[in-house]
Amino acid sequence: MDARPITSRTSPVSPQTGRLSVGQGRRRHTANAGYVLVLPYIAHFLTFVAFPLVFSFVLIFHRWDILSPMQWIGLGNVHRLLHDRLFFRALANTGVFLLIHIPLQIVIALALAVFLNQKLRLRGFFRAIFFLPVVVSGVVTTMLWDSLYAQDTGVLNNVLSSLGLGRVPWLTSPTMAMPSIAIMATWKNVGLYIVLFLVGLQSVPQHLYEAADIEGASPWRKFRHITLPMINPTVVMVVILSTIGGFSLFIEPYIMTGGGPIRSTLSAVLYIYHQAFQFNHMGYAATLGFFFALIVFMVVLLQKRVVEQETGL
Secondary structure, three states, X not given: OOOOOOHHHHOOEOOOOOOEOHHHHHHHHHHXXXXXXXXXXXXXXXXXXXXXXXXXXXXXXXXXXXXXXXXXXXXXXXXXXXXXXXXXXXXXXXXXXXXXHHHHHHHHHHXXXXXXXXOOOOHHHHHHHHHHHHHOOHHHHHHHHHHHOOOOOOHHHHHHHHOOOOOOOOOOOOOOHXXXXXXXXXXXXXXXXXXXXXXXXXXXXXXXXXXXXXXXXXXXXXXXXXXXXXXXXHHHHHHHHHHHHHHOOOHHHHHHOOOOOOOOOOOHHHHHXXXXXXXXXXXXXXXXXXXXXXXXXXXHHHHHHHHHHHHOO
């Protein structure tokens, strides 16, 4: 039986010298270097994610205008939210935007991805052209479309006038303003979803198309029975990303309409911004933010389950 103490076989410290062995020393040095490397990320997370999240949650129970000390009001902000008709009007406007924007964006992105997946001349050039709006600043593209939509001097209305058609109140009509913003947002983001659909299309096994060609299947039947089922995971991802992006609608109505006309383009995020930085209602804005985040989470979760059931994923 080994009479030596257990510590002499398990401790990294040499019993003779009291120092770490060479292997243990290197592992400890590597671990310390790893801690140093992740420190910036931890500091960033604590400063810009954890602290604002906790502080915003505390604000729900307070009235605070930045300049004065916080005042405890319990659930007063929640009670105000439940009776705020303008906030629910902003939610409805955001829903209208999503109903127009998501189907339009998915159909256009998928059609262009199928087109760009063919063996075309200048295919790389066309892919770059369609992706270009994605990398351009949202402020710049919004100002560009604002000039295109101008009632009297805009290019779109000038083209319609030259064709003998009437001018369209793109941003000045309560019924046209939100669809006009949805068209602009689709143009801005469609390039990103084209790339995602291209990745999905290129993962479809080619022997399936070759077998369909032997059986004389038409292009539509191949798309319906081969392409769509094989890219279902990509469709689910695009639907979810489009929904989350649509809920964050802010720059377009802020610059183009300011929420008008008659608050027809007032989105939920824009309304929260007004409460926080125009009226200095920080506690109420935090309450709206948490409530809105909960709605987004529930909608995305429901949407994911419905799409998965429909597509059999």
